[in-house]
Amino acid sequence: MRRRSRYLWACALFGMSLTGCAKILTQQAIDRFAAGIQEKDLDSLRASSSPEFEQRALRLSDATQDLKVLKIPTDKAKIVKVQDVNKDERKVYVEVGKAAQKLEYRLVRSEETHQWVVDDVILPPKSTSAKTAPVSRSVAEQMDLLLSLREFLNAWDKGEREQILGLCGPDLRKELEGLPDPWLKQLCSQVVADAPKHKSLQPDARVDKDRAFLMLGKLVVEFRHIDGRWQLQDAATDAKDETVRSVRKLAGCLVQTQTFLTAYGSQIKTTLEEVTTPDFHGTCLAEADLDAVPLPVQALLGLKYDARQQKNRTEILLDGPGGIYMFTLVTGDLAPRDSTPAGSENSSPKVAEVTIFEKGGSQVKRLSSMFLSQQLLHVYADALSNRDKIRLEKMSTEDFRRRVWGRADESVLKSLPFPEVEAARPEVTATVFQGDVTEVTVTQGSRALTYVLHSTKSGLLVDDVLMPVLDRPSSLKANAEQLIPIYQFALGVHHGSMKALRQSSDDGLNKIVWIQLRSVPDFNDLFHSDVVKRLTAPVEAMRTVDAWSVVRIGRGRETVDVKLVKEADRYLVHDITFHEDTTGAAQVHLLRTFRNEIAASMQRQYHANHDKILPASAEIPVIEPTLQPSASLVPVPLSPTPRRGDAPGAVQPALYEKSPSAPEVTTFLEDEVEVRE
Numbered sequence: 144m145r146r147r148s149r150y151l152w153a154c155a156l157f158g159m160s161l162t163g164c165a166k167i168l169t170q171q172a173i174d175r176f177a178a179g180i181q182e183k184d185l186d187s188l189r190a191s192s193s194p195e196f197e198q199r200a201l202r203l204s205d206a207t208q209d210l211k212v213l214k215i216p217t218d219k220a221k222i223v224k225v226q227d228v229n230k231d232e233r234k235v236y237v238e239v240g241k242a243a244q245k246l247e248y249r250l251v252r253s254e255e256t257h258q259w260v261v262d263d264v265i266l267p268p269k270s271t272s273a274k275t276a277p278v279s280r281s282v283a284e285q286m287d288l289l290l291s292l293r294e295f296l297n298a299w300d301k302g303e304r305e306q307i308l309g310l311c312g313p314d315l316r317k318e319l320e321g322l323p324d325p326w327l328k329q330l331c332s333q334v335v336a337d338a339p340k341h342k343s344l345q346p347d348a349r350v351d352k353d354r355a356f357l358m359l360g361k362l363v364v365e366f367r368h369i370d371g372r373w374q375l376q377d378a379a380t381d382a383k384d385e386t387v388r389s390v391r392k393l394a395g396c397l398v399q400t401q402t403f404l405t406a407y408g409s410q411i412k413t414t415l416e417e418v419t420t421p422d423f424h425g426t427c428l429a430e431a432d433l434d435a436v437p438l439p440v441q442a443l444l445g446l447k448y449d450a451r452q453q454k455n456r457t458e459i460l461l462d463g464p465g466g467i468y469m470f471t472l473v474t475g476d477l478a479p480r481d482s483t484p485a486g487s488e489n490s491s492p493k494v495a496e497v498t499i500f501e502k503g504g505s506q507v508k509r510l511s512s513m514f515l516s517q518q519l520l521h522v523y524a525d526a527l528s529n530r531d532k533i534r535l536e537k538m539s540t541e542d543f544r545r546r547v548w549g550r551a552d553e554s555v556l557k558s559l560p561f562p563e564v565e566a567a568r569p570e571v572t573a574t575v576f577q578g579d580v581t582e583v584t585v586t587q588g589s590r591a592l593t594y595v596l597h598s599t600k601s602g603l604l605v606d607d608v609l610m611p612v613l614d615r616p617s618s619l620k621a622n623a624e625q626l627i628p629i630y631q632f633a634l635g636v637h638h639g640s641m642k643a644l645r646q647s648s649d650d651g652l653n654k655i656v657w658i659q660l661r662s663v664p665d666f667n668d669l670f671h672s673d674v675v676k677r678l679t680a681p682v683e684a685m686r687t688v689d690a691w692s693v694v695r696i697g698r699g700r701e702t703v704d705v706k707l708v709k710e711a712d713r714y715l716v717h718d719i720t721f722h723e724d725t726t727g728a729a730q731v732h733l734l735r736t737f738r739n740e741i742a743a744s745m746q747r748q749y750h751a752n753h754d755k756i757l758p759a760s761a762e763i764p765v766i767e768p769t770l771q772p773s774a775s776l777v778p779v780p781l782s783p784t785p786r787r788g789d790a791p792g793a794v795q796p797a798l799y800e801k802s803p804s805a806p807e808v809t810t811f812l813e814d815e816v817e818v819r820e
Contacts, residue, residue: 169235170222172259173248177217183207193251193262200286208343209289213282215264216244233259289344291366291373292357296338299331307331312367312374318394326397329447333385334378338362388452396457396472396492401444403470403494407433408440420473420493423511426602431514438497439464457492467500501576508576512596515603516583520569520594523605524587528566530556540597540606547623550713551631558630558679559623563590563610580606614684625685625694625714629705632716633678639663649708649715656737669740670721670731677703677721691717700724 172191179188185207189197200206218240226234231252239246247265252258264282291310298306304324308316319327338359346357353368354376361381366373378390387393399418406414410433416424442463449460459470472492497510519538526534536548551559565588572591573584581596581603593609608619616622628647635643645657666674680697690709697703702722707714723729 166222166225168259169225169233169250170220172250172261173220173222173235173237176248176261176264177215177220180207180210180215181217183211191260193253193260196260196262196283199283200290203290203293205293206286206290209286209293210282212289212343212345213266213285215266215282216240216246220246232262285348288348288350288355288357288366288373289346291375292346292359292364293344295364295375295378296335299335302331310375312369312376315375315377315391315394318391318398321398321401322394323401323444325445326401326448330387330390330394330397333382333387334362334380334390336385337380337382385450386452387450392474392492393450393452393457396450396459396470397448399472399492399494400448400459400470404438404440404443407438410434418494420495422602423493423495427511427514430518436510436513438468443468466502469498469500470494471496471498506576507578509581509598512576512581512598512603513574516574516581516594516596517571519596519603519605520571520583520585523594524564524567524569527561527564527608530559532556538605540599540604543604543606543620546713547620547627550624551627554634555627555631558634559626560679560681561619561623562681563612564592564608564619565590569594582609615682616685616687622682622685625692625707626682628707628714628716629678629694629696633675636663636666636678637675647716649710649717652715652717652734655734656741659741669736670733672721677701678705678719 175187175191178184179191185201185204188207188210189201192201200210216239220237220239221243222235222237223245224236226236228234233250235248235250237246237248238244245267248261249263249265250259251262253260262283266280266282268280295310298310304327307327308319311319319330322330344359346359348358349356355366355368355373357364357366362378363380364378365376367376368374376391378387380387402414403418406412406418412428415428419428443461446461446463449462451458451460455474457472457474459472461468461470471494473495474490474492499508499510501508522534523538525531526538532548532551532553536544539548548556567588569585569587569592571583571585575582575584579598581598582593583596584591584593591611594605595607595609596603597606606620609617610619610622611617631643631647634640635647639662641657641660641663644663645653648657677697680701680703682694682696683698683702684695686693692707692709692714694705694707695702696705700723704720704722705716706718706720708717709715717734719733721731721733723731
């Protein structure tokens with residue numbers, strides 16, 4: 144106060160006006176501030192600044208470096224205009240240097256010294272465009288944001304827990320507070336590992352009202368202006384070794400992983416339901432005996448993590464005792480049970496799966512498969528025993544349904560023999576995990592079976608049942624898909640159903656035989672044996688070569704070979720060979736027998752028609768034969784009866800020629816199937 148009085152007395156002594164004195168005082172305030180910037184003298188800057196400016200722009204010792212980044216002109220300033228807002232606040236418009244750069248200084252009167260000090264500096268806009276109006280830049284606002292970034296980098300590099308959390312906004316702080324100290328420090332280190340911390344910061348900033356994004360190399364930081372200061376909202380980095388797509392989302396996944404492990408170890412299923420997806424909980428954990436698959440909870444919580452983030456999926460990996468434990472968490476539409484609208488940025492992640500990669504081995508175990516496999520086997524074994532088509536289709540993979548259960552109707556399915564699959568409760572003896580495939584070996588009755596399970600989008604499904612058999616595939620799927628057309632054929636013979644015979648026969652057998660007949664012939668009379676009984680006897684062997692397969696049924700004189708061909712991804716009957724003795728020398732082929740009988744019947748009709756003497760003007764009568772239950776077959780009559788030289792009628796002779804694409808099996812129980820064209 145005394146200094147200011149002496150200065151005013153000097154002004155009066157030399158005849159200077161009060162206006163001139165005010166201008167000099169204003170000039171001195173600006174010059175002191177510019178000199179402090181130029182000399183990087185933080186004490187001088189603080190002495191020539193208001194408390195508000197000091198707090199926003201000069202609160203860190205590195206502030207002078209960041210002020211240089213803003214490139215505030217520090218040459219001699221010429222005051223162009225002084226505008227008093229009130230007695231303690233004024234705006235000063237100046238031109239700096241030879242280029243006459245225009246700046247606006249906002250000064251306030253210090254409450255302590257009553258001198259003018261700098262409260263802010265408004266820089267001209269960097270550039271203007273026709274679409275947007277130029278926006279002036281406040282040094283105080285820019286420095287506040289820059290220093291907030293520097294505080295974040297320093298705290299997350301070596302700061303303590305409260306210092307780290309104190310810079311965060313409410314949402315981020317809530318996520319980070321739940322992390323144990325080792326995971327919190329690792330996460331912070333991941334984010335700021337490659338960011339500069341002591342040099343001048345020159346981020347690319349985008350500011351929109353109370354929201355700001357700063358890009359510093361591969362680091363992107365989001366701030367929100369809350370309660371008068373910039374608070375950290377989120378951060379992401381694309382570092383060489385570790386990528387963090389979102390700190391807040393990763394922290395949320397880590398918290399949920401910790402909660403899951405703690406609840407799993409304590410067997411608190413209500414908490415498990417809250418942090419897991421509906422499918423994982425409802426089909427796996429709800430009724431599971433957690434003691435059956437123990438997890439090393441305490442050991443895992445003290446380990447470093449490895450994270451892999453995708454858009455709506457995060458994988459947390461913990462290298463624990465005995466293996467690597469991977470926790471798969473999903474958000475948004477993949478976790479619809481959350482109260483937050485699906486897809487929103489605040490959706491809580493849910494644990495969808497836990498996968499264990501065994502050390503020193505090749506097994507990959509999924510927690511869902513380990514719990515579900517036992518439950519699934521009991522239900523599936525019961526469905527097999529009862530030939531429950533609906534349950535078998537629902538619990539089988541698409542391939543199993545398409546090749547087996549979808550091909551067999553109820554009557555065929557009830558007749559199919561599965562002697563190796565006994566009607567007993569399966570008892571698990573061993574389980575092998577290979578990613579999405581789980582093989583469970585069981586003792587079922589007196590048999591050892593292996594159920595092959597696949598993890599699919601629809602859940603855990605049965606893809607096959609492996610059986611200990613000789614001379615035929617061990618796969619239930621492979622056996623059943625070849626037996627289905629045979630049993631459908633046998634049922635067609637038993638019920639006299641031409642539709643069933645046509646559906647189970649290949650294109651050649653249909654054209655050569657079934658299309659020529661009005662009704663099903665007497666197979667027993669034609670082949671001198673009980674055909675249905677012989678076709679449904681126990682299977683002795685199966686041999687497959689390319690698209691052809693031969694199924695041997697029965698033993699000794701009752702042996703039958705059924706030749707199948709694969710058409711449109713399904714097996715169909717092409718021919719049946721009935722062996723009449725144990726040597727196999729005496730054979731009766733179904734296709735050849737029908738072909739010869741139909742040809743003989745056509746000849747009898749032809750001669751019967753031409754033995755009659757008719758008037759020249761008379762019409763040739765059409766013979767309407769009826770099928771006799773004897774060894775003779777009557778084809779569909781020709782209309783009109785063909786004469787010598789006439790074009791062939793409905794029955795084409797070429798159909799009776801041997802098809803070059805259908806090899807005839809002559810020997811069976813050899814190392815390889817011998818064929819001849």
